[in-house]
Amino acid sequence: GRGFAFRRKQKIERQYRKLLKKGRKVHSQQDNQFTDTYPEHLKHLYLAEEEMLKKRRRAPSDSVLSEEKLNKAVDGYGRYGYDCLVIVRIWSTCTFSHRSVVTEGKFKKKTSNQKGKEEYEKIKAERARKREEAEKRKQQREAAQRLYKQKKMEAYKILSKKTKRGQPNLNLQMEFLLQKIQQNT
Numbered sequence: 001g002r003g004f005a006f007r008r009k010q011k012i013e014r015q016y017r018k019l020l021k022k023g024r025k026v027h028s029q030q031d032n033q034f035t036d037t038y039p040e041h042l043k044h045l046y047l048a049e050e051e052m053l054k055k056r057r058r059a060p061s062d063s064v065l066s067e068e069k070l071n072k073a074v075d076g077y078g079r080y081g082y083d084c085l086v087i088v089r090i091w092s093t094c095t096f097s098h099r100s101v102v103t104e105g106k107f108k109k110k111t112s113n114q115k116g117k118e119e120y121e122k123i124k125a126e127r128a129r130k131r132e133e134a135e136k137r138k139q140q141r142e143a144a145q146r147l148y149k150q151k152k153m154e155a156y157k158i159l160s161k162k163t164k165r166g167q168p169n170l171n172l173q174m175e176f177l178l179q180k181i182q183q184n185t
Contacts, residue, residue, distance in 0.1 A: 158176045161169045
């Protein structure tokens with residue numbers, strides 16, 4: 001039946017759905033990327049790394065961190081404090097140099113929106129270039145056709161001239177053929 005256990009179950013489900021709704025709103029506003037995606041037992045290490053990165057970005061002139069700064073970074077992490085200190089020190093000396101911090105700001109990963117915009121701009125530029133090339137080819141073709149028609153018309157006028165009696169004028173035709181032969185050689 002539908003006794004007290006069923007009602008309790010429904011109440012818990014409603015509370016759970018409310019929490020999910022609140023969680024979605026809070027999750028969209030959250031900007032700390034290190035806290036919620038890493039396992040609980042390693043979270044303190046990632047937090048220490050995040051803090052180190054923030055300090056590095058603020059002051060890139062410090063090539064090696066001092067002992068006091070490292071101790072501050074790992075303060076309050078309980079029994080893992082020493083392990084964290086060693087890991088952070090190794091991590092900072094091995095993988096991070098002054099140059100990598102500087103270049104990291106220049107080469108940030110692009111979002112999919114930025115990639116899409118860039119690709120759209122490339123396609124747009126390519127289309128514009130192709131359109132210009134087609135326009136140039138069209139103009140050249142039209143110019144060549146005009147020249148061809150003009151020459152054809154001149155030849156037609158010369159070859160179609162008649163004498164007073166309506167006979168073809170052979171003298172003009174011979175001169176035209178002579179000019180044509182001289183042009184070809």
